[in-house]
Amino acid sequence: MKKLWAIGLTAAVLLAGCGEEESAESKETTAGAEGSEDSKEVKQELMKFYMSIPNTINAVDADLNAFEMNQAEDTLPEGEELQAMKAAAIASAEEAANAVETVEIPAALEEQQEKFDTAFAAMIESYEMKAEELTKDASFEAADEKFGEADAILNELLVEQDLAASSIYNEVSQ
Template sequence: MKKLWAIGLSAAFLLTACGEEEAAEPAEATAGSEGSDDSKEVKQELMKFYMSIPNTINAVDGDLNAFEMNQAEDTLPEGDELQAMKDAAIASAEESAGAIDSIEIPAPLEEQQETIESAFAAMQESYEMKAEELTKDASFEAAIEKFGEADAMLNELLVEQDLAESSIYNEVSQ
């Protein structure tokens, strides 16, 4: 399901970007400025980069998602089975934080690097909060809110490049 969602979102981004690029090409061709080419490169790199973030996280967050889905459906097991599920979810949350740390920001996004790094820090903190909560009562509201801050920062960058807003949280929490 995650992959279908990612493919659908990717297609929407590509269609949005392609439509805007085709409409902008005649003006760019007559203007002949390098700034337009730089802007186009930034937009393309941002789109590719943005779509790679959930793919990186989804590679390691399966056990955490399974716990959260069971929790939401009130179908968590009991006893040793619950503890094993929590332990796997904790490891998954920690791996997710580490995966975010491993994502490299492409050179064309140099001007957006500070915002991206801040968003990544919020995402990592969110996963660390989830890992901590799993040792307690597993209430994830604060962690979800923290991830929402990251989504908001990244959406600002998308809007600046005339791309559609999205939610990485929705893509990684399924």
């Protein structure tokens, strides 16, 4: 289900980007060929890069997602099984934070470096907050809000390139 959601979201973003690209192309012809090529390259790199972020996180956050789903459905186990599940979720949250730290921003997007750094810092803090909460009562509202800050920054970058806004949080939390 998670993969279908990611594929559907990706297709929607690409279609929205292509539709916007067609209308932008007529405006860009008067601005000059060199400017439009740079803009097109940035837009393509941003899309590829944006779509790679949830893939990077999803490679390591399965145990955290399983805990959160069981918690939401009120089906968490008890005793030692719960402690083992929490330990796996903590490790998963820490791995997700580390995975975000290792994401390299493409050279074509270096003008947006500061915004990406801010968004990634919020994501990392969100996962660190989740790991900490798992040692307590596992309330993730503050961590989810922090991740929402990252989503807002990334959406701003998408909109600046005339691409449809999306949500990495939705793609990594299922």
